[in-house]
Amino acid sequence: MAHTYSYLFDLPTTGLRFFTVYGPWGRPDMALFKFTKALIEQEKISINNFGNHARDFTYVEDIVQGILSVIDHPFEDVLTSPKHLTPSQSSAKWRILNIGRGEKVELMDFIHCIEKYFNREIQKEFLPLQPGDVAVTFCNTEKLQRDFEYNPSVSIEEGVKKFLDWYVDYYKINI
Numbered sequence: 001m002a003h004t005y006s007y008l009f010d011l012p013t014t015g016l017r018f019f020t021v022y023g024p025w026g027r028p029d030m031a032l033f034k035f036t037k038a039l040i041e042q043e044k045i046s047i048n049n050f051g052n053h054a055r056d057f058t059y060v061e062d063i064v065q066g067i068l069s070v071i072d073h074p075f076e077d078v079l080t081s082p083k084h085l086t087p088s089q090s091s092a093k094w095r096i097l098n099i100g101r102g103e104k105v106e107l108m109d110f111i112h113c114i115e116k117y118f119n120r121e122i123q124k125e126f127l128p129l130q131p132g133d134v135a136v137t138f139c140n141t142e143k144l145q146r147d148f149e150y151n152p153s154v155s156i157e158e159g160v161k162k163f164l165d166w167y168v169d170y171y172k173i174n175i
Contacts, residue, residue, distance in 0.1 A: 012074035019100030023060030059159035066099035100139025
């Protein structure tokens with residue numbers, strides 16, 4: 001839809017694709033919230049693909065840095081010869097950029113960060129891969145790094161700790 005508007009109305013458009021964003025004030029249905037709550041309430045979590053998932057977990061501060069680096073720079077670099085376009089090219093002022101950390105993190109390593117913080121283990125039930133689920137996803141941030149000097153700086157350990165510090169304070173958890 002954005003591409004169509006860019007093409008029809010000469011409107012520069014940038015789409016931003018976020019990869020597994022986490023942090024304070026995030027969605028409570030996401031893994032970090034659910035796993036933390038389960039550990040505190042001593043409930044079991046279900047882990048699909050027998051724990052063999054990997055994601056590009058991206059701390060919210062890095063997402064914001066990526067957005068701010070792009071926001072004042074509308075896309076202008078259009079291809080002037082539409083006759084020679086490949087299916088992945090366009091003559092519209094349109095682009096999509098990935099914003100993520102740019103590295104895959106094993107789900108079990110992510111879970112271990114939570115366990116380490118609380119110094120206890122989460123009860124786990126390992127299940128097979130769900131139909132339609134993807135075992136590994138991570139972000140290619142090459143364009144964002146090259147064109148906007150994007151450099152995500154929050155490690156998974158630091159980001160999970162920041163989230164858990166916030167969570168403990170916000171929900172008044174005694175650890």
